[in-house]
Amino acid sequence: MGSVNSEVHRRADKGEGPAEPAKVGFAGFVGSVDRRIYAIADDPYCLWEDDTKAAALAFLRSVDHEYFEYIVQRSIADLENPANGMRAATSMRLALFHGGETLxxxxxxxxxxxxxxxxxxxxxxxGDLRIVLERIEAGGDLLMQNIRI
Structure with missing residues (x-):
């Protein structure tokens, strides 16, 4: 199967038209791309992607939900160890903060x-996350959202 450009050149060789590459307009590009409008707090954004559903599912499936349990299990063993007890406690605190932010x-x-x-x-x-969380806590109607709370 030939490309559009090879078809244009074939026609030009037969004297049927100019030997210029075919141009795909912006409208053709836009029609083949998923567009999602979303907001972070009150700032609007637009995502253009080939397949937003597949990308979203791949992202969500890549979240390692067992990571935080792993950190706790590894750290528990070291809590009683005088040489590593503080490191283990610090690791668990950092995992707690990281887990909260992720949630x-x-x-x-x-x-x-x-x-x-x-x-x-x-x-x-x-900063945006703080604004979003404050508005969720206050029941903020000013928050741009794609679902009803």
Missing amino acids: FLLIGALIQAPLCPHAWIGQCST
Whole structure:
């Protein structure tokens, strides 16, 4: 199967038209790409991607939900060890904060961008996350969202 450009050149060789490559317009490109509009707090964004559903599912499946349990299990063994006890306690505290941040990011993405959580989480800053969480806590009607709470 020949490309569009080879077809144009074949026609040109037969004298049927100019030997110029075919041009795909912007409209052709836009029609083949998924577009998702979402917000982080009150700032609107647009994601353009070949297959947002597949990307979102791949992202969500890549979240290692057993990671935090692993950190705790590894750290428990060292808590009683005088040489590593403080390191183990610090590791567990960091895992707690990391786990909380991950949970809150997933909640924010669920509320504001359920069809593209990978884009929302990648774009959301710590300050934006605080705004989103404050508005969720206050029952904020000002929060742009894609679902009703």
